[in-house]
Amino acid sequence: MCGIIGVTGADDALDILLDGLERLEYRGYDSAGVALIDHGEVVRVRVADGTHSVATLRRDTEAVDQAFSTGIGHTRWATHGQPNEANAHPHLDCAGHLALIHNGIIENYAEIAEDLVAKGHTMTSATDTEVLAHLIEECTKVEPTLTDAVRRALGMVRGAFAIGVVSASDPELIVAARQVSPLIVGSSGSASYIASDIPALLDRTRELMVIEDGEIVELRPGSIRITDAEGNEVPGRPLDVDWDVEAAQKDGYDDFMTKEIHEQPRAIADTLRGRIGSDGAIELDQLDISPDELAQLRAVTIVACGSSYHAAMVAKYAIERWARLPVDVDIASEFRYRDPVLDKSTLVIGVSQSGETIDTLQAMRQAKAAGAHVIVVSNVVDSSMARDADGVLYTRAGPEVGVAATKTVLAQIVALELLGLYLAQVRSTLSSQKFDDIVHELFELEGVVEKTIERDPAVAHVAQELAHAHDYFFLGRHASFPTALEGALKLKEISYLHAEGYAGGELKHGPLAVIEPGCIVVAIATGGEMKEKILSNVSEVKSRGATVVMLAEDGDELAASLADYLLLVPAMSPLLSPVKDIVPLQQLAYHLARNRGLDVDRPRNLAKTVTVE
Ligand code: F6R
Numbered sequence: 001m002c003g004i005i006g007v008t009g010a011d012d013a014l015d016i017l018l019d020g021l022e023r024l025e026y027r028g029y030d031s032a033g034v035a036l037i038d039h040g041e042v043v044r045v046r047v048a049d050g051t052h053s054v055a056t057l058r059r060d061t062e063a064v065d066q067a068f069s070t071g072i073g074h075t076r077w078a079t080h081g082q083p084n085e086a087n088a089h090p091h092l093d094c095a096g097h098l099a100l101i102h103n104g105i106i107e108n109y110a111e112i113a114e115d116l117v118a119k120g121h122t123m124t125s126a127t128d129t130e131v132l133a134h135l136i137e138e139c140t141k142v143e144p145t146l147t148d149a150v151r152r153a154l155g156m157v158r159g160a161f162a163i164g165v166v167s168a169s170d171p172e173l174i175v176a177a178r179q180v181s182p183l184i185v186g187s188s189g190s191a192s193y194i195a196s197d198i199p200a201l202l203d204r205t206r207e208l209m210v211i212e213d214g215e216i217v218e219l220r221p222g223s224i225r226i227t228d229a230e231g232n233e234v235p236g237r238p239l240d241v242d243w244d245v246e247a248a249q250k251d252g253y254d255d256f257m258t259k260e261i262h263e264q265p266r267a268i269a270d271t272l273r274g275r276i277g278s279d280g281a282i283e284l285d286q287l288d289i290s291p292d293e294l295a296q297l298r299a300v301t302i303v304a305c306g307s308s309y310h311a312a313m314v315a316k317y318a319i320e321r322w323a324r325l326p327v328d329v330d331i332a333s334e335f336r337y338r339d340p341v342l343d344k345s346t347l348v349i350g351v352s353q354s355g356e357t358i359d360t361l362q363a364m365r366q367a368k369a370a371g372a373h374v375i376v377v378s379n380v381v382d383s384s385m386a387r388d389a390d391g392v393l394y395t396r397a398g399p400e401v402g403v404a405a406t407k408t409v410l411a412q413i414v415a416l417e418l419l420g421l422y423l424a425q426v427r428s429t430l431s432s433q434k435f436d437d438i439v440h441e442l443f444e445l446e447g448v449v450e451k452t453i454e455r456d457p458a459v460a461h462v463a464q465e466l467a468h469a470h471d472y473f474f475l476g477r478h479a480s481f482p483t484a485l486e487g488a489l490k491l492k493e494i495s496y497l498h499a500e501g502y503a504g505g506e507l508k509h510g511p512l513a514v515i516e517p518g519c520i521v522v523a524i525a526t527g528g529e530m531k532e533k534i535l536s537n538v539s540e541v542k543s544r545g546a547t548v549v550m551l552a553e554d555g556d557e558l559a560a561s562l563a564d565y566l567l568l569v570p571a572m573s574p575l576l577s578p579v580k581d582i583v584p585l586q587q588l589a590y591h592l593a594r595n596r597g598l599d600v601d602r603p604r605n606l607a608k609t610v611t612v613e
Contacts, residue, residue, distance in 0.1 A: 355383020
């Protein structure tokens, strides 16, 4: 996820870009840059300074003593290529006349780059975006206008994008386009604007319009022309905005946690994007280990902390079932100190949204020293873990502001299951029918999670009813066991209520002793095979007076008949179920915390990134 902004027809384009980028930092901040048009030249400034990138960009442009009226700006959250200056946007064509900013992922960038390099283009970055700048340059050779060249180029790319393009040869023009990734345009007086999101423009104008998928926009001073994919002019759809800037950064939601819960379908889609070919085969290009070496593996060990550990636990069930490899999942802080037995026949996977958690980082270093091939599943490109590991598999959830992990966890499960399927592919452990079925379900996840999120009012109602409860037990079995652990962690983390997660089969071995009237048992009765067993556990706790919140699949009348409160989710196969089952548990924690008047984004005593032991 990145932030883009552009303006033409203003007296102070640079200030507009810098102010807008500051307000878009919640979309990404590992690097930032601007490109402005000055007397037939493109003036570009880019920086990569971690969380300070936009502030550094402002400082570095203070010396620029010129007034510009047209320019584009970008703040980046890397998905392809490290967050360094060379990879920062805007990207230029070979001639340096055309500059481009992009939010999204160009899936077929590698094949386009190969073709362009053969035609004599020189790439200076490791991004998918730069390829598009050169492709448009190539198209300008056969098209009469920049807009036509952009339209032709976009016809050749697959993926998600919102782009803004400026050219020294038409100095007052910005061409922008959208496919999947968000894009708005606005105007005030002679100034015309583009941005990926409302906060970037709110202090300049409230006359905003949404650009739809497939549309291309030409912006000039005092004019905005929107056309569809065929080039027909279409009317803009006005946006009615009565938010202030802070509310707009949260997309109108009350807090970042709600916003990030709603971003989960996108995080899943982006994490899958470009990794499953049109023939259904999985392509993971940054693992830095050959299919032959993967086929020779004897075991997998996954190290992680907190919610990432729960995502890893889900992956254990999937990798063992699909790839027939033994999987050990370890809490990183324990792994570090227990002298684990490892060698190069073990693949070690670190899982960490931040890529900085000290225990996971040290566990990975130890595994590497023992000779294991180490990869990391991380949401932050070029994080410490990504630099240390032999290979990487990035989740693409975009920055997460809320301390409680939500969208990053779902993206981790999806990425790890993709990896499990890739292992099955290279080891030929699944029939092609089974493999295709799982791929099909992976693609369904985005829609299923969206549907699940929409059921929030039912969860809010249950939370209201449970206002006086203080003790929660989350029960799950098989791949729903980690779901139970995640539900309990989310609840205690943001509502400060006592909550424990248990494997249902463990109930009789101790915890049943504390079940009494007043206890709330949240039973995850989804995912097929173990459902009956969870329902037996439910009978056991009900007969001891517990109140049961049942998470069950649509149409499951037996589960419904045993529930005091029912939360319904769409049905999916057991190994993918956690991805959508975690959603109502996030929402339950959220509503219980909000009902107690707590700040869900900044729970007490906790930090987003834990870089100390
Ligand atoms: C819980 C949560 C934490 C993190 C844990 C690991 O909501 O966010 O439990 O999952 O601190 O962090 P990362 O994934 O950055 O290694």
